[in-house]
Amino acid sequence: MSETHAEGSVPGISARHKKHPESLSDLLKEISETMGPSITLREISEAMDERSFGAFLLVFSIPNLIPLPPGATLILGLPLIFVSWQIVAGRNNIWLPQRLANYTLDKKTLQKIVRRSEPWLKWMEAWVRPRHWPLTSPLLERVFGIYILFLSIIVVVPIPFGNWLPAFAIATIGLAHTENDGNCLAVGSVIGIIATLIFAFVLFLTTALFSSVV
Numbered sequence: 001m002s003e004t005h006a007e008g009s010v011p012g013i014s015a016r017h018k019k020h021p022e023s024l025s026d027l028l029k030e031i032s033e034t035m036g037p038s039i040t041l042r043e044i045s046e047a048m049d050e051r052s053f054g055a056f057l058l059v060f061s062i063p064n065l066i067p068l069p070p071g072a073t074l075i076l077g078l079p080l081i082f083v084s085w086q087i088v089a090g091r092n093n094i095w096l097p098q099r100l101a102n103y104t105l106d107k108k109t110l111q112k113i114v115r116r117s118e119p120w121l122k123w124m125e126a127w128v129r130p131r132h133w134p135l136t137s138p139l140l141e142r143v144f145g146i147y148i149l150f151l152s153i154i155v156v157v158p159i160p161f162g163n164w165l166p167a168f169a170i171a172t173i174g175l176a177h178t179e180n181d182g183n184c185l186a187v188g189s190v191i192g193i194i195a196t197l198i199f200a201f202v203l204f205l206t207t208a209l210f211s212s213v214v
Contacts, residue, residue, distance in 0.1 A: 027047075032111045045096065046093060054173075054176070065164060065171065090142050127184075131183060133181070133185075170188070
């Protein structure tokens with residue numbers, strides 16, 4: 001791995017000129033097999049096209065699902081805000097800071113990652129598949145992006161036991177977004193609503209307790 005920009009390392013993979021496989025696992029396998037000796041995160045994002053948002057939401061949610069010291073979500077939740085804000089802004093694919101975008105993976109490393117994640121992805125894809133997708137216009141995508149942004153902000157707020165469930169909701173929504181699964185999106189949205197209610201309840205109790213002490 002290095003931070004050298006690899007020009008043209010995804011020959012033949014262009015989201016605007018080629019129809020990709022429906023499943024995320026097949027798409028990642030295609031990218032790893034078609035790429036040159038190395039590939040940057042920018043090129044992976046461009047090859048994934050609109051799926052990059054769901055994939056990055058899923059990846060950035062996972063660290064927040066692990067028990068962490070208080071305040072850790074202040075840092076680990078920021079990438080979720082970074083991604084969800086771009087959905088609200090109406091971008092077609094994700095924008096990465098130059099240093100991160102130019103980070104390079106060699107072909108063997110990416111293929112190893114894809115091989116290890118493929119069984120897990122295949123298992124998920126047995127349940128998550130393209131169906132009943134409601135976000136059929138840029139406006140609906142941006143409105144829903146506001147909802148994801150709101151959940152991302154909840155993840156960042158340092159409230160005890162208030163971060164795991166919204167992070168899980170975002171992970172579910174991210175998975176749904178990669179496969180255009182409206183059923184999975186509905187499940188993630190319901191989990192997000194429950195997480196919001198719990199957050200509001202914990203916030204109310206915390207405020208009431210603080211007020212009584214003061």
